[in-house]
Amino acid sequence: ETGVTQSPTHLIKTRGQQVTLRCSSQSGHNTVSWYQQALGQGPQFIFQYYREEENGRGNFPPRFSGLQFPNYSSELNVNALELDDSALYLCASSLPVLDYNEQFFGPGTRLTVL
């Protein structure tokens, strides 16, 4: 069973640029959630995708957008990068069954915005 994988591991961008982060969900999982973890903070929910549709969004501006593909992998896109976007971006996959919503996290992509 393959776990959640994310790419790239690290990324450095400059303010105003755009970035795309990628996530492959754990085998059999159809739901992907994205989180932002700033330094010294807990992860904050960005949004979730279920069967290729956005299924909930946290308090993040529209320049944070995403996609989910038929194989349930996902992308997180951030436009017009700001310095405060520097963080660890975590992807988590799950297979919601009734009320069971355990999420499995990937290693994250560390984004630095200069």
Next chain:
Amino acid sequence: AQSVSQHNHHVILSEAASLELGCNYSYGGTVNLFWYVQYPGQHLQLLLKYFSGDPLVKGIKGFEAEFIKSKFSFNLRKPSVQWSDTAEYFCAVGASSGDKLTFGTGTRLAVRP
């Protein structure tokens, strides 16, 4: 809106000491409760979870947590810590009807050998 509060930001213990990390949450409905651990250089891993039933939950590596509904608390405990327990610990809450998790700010635990 959900919120999670972890009162201990940094904890330093000697090996064999007992551990208790506090977690309080705020949410109006039925919740699922989680403790995740992040070892240095590794990704978030689930320690234990509570969905329903026995409020005393046992997880991996000798950890346990007790759900006290009247106090909106889900404190993590371990009777005797080891150096390998050095990590950051996150409490999280999820609504039973969806997957979104709300995390606390984390507690950084350092165990001295």
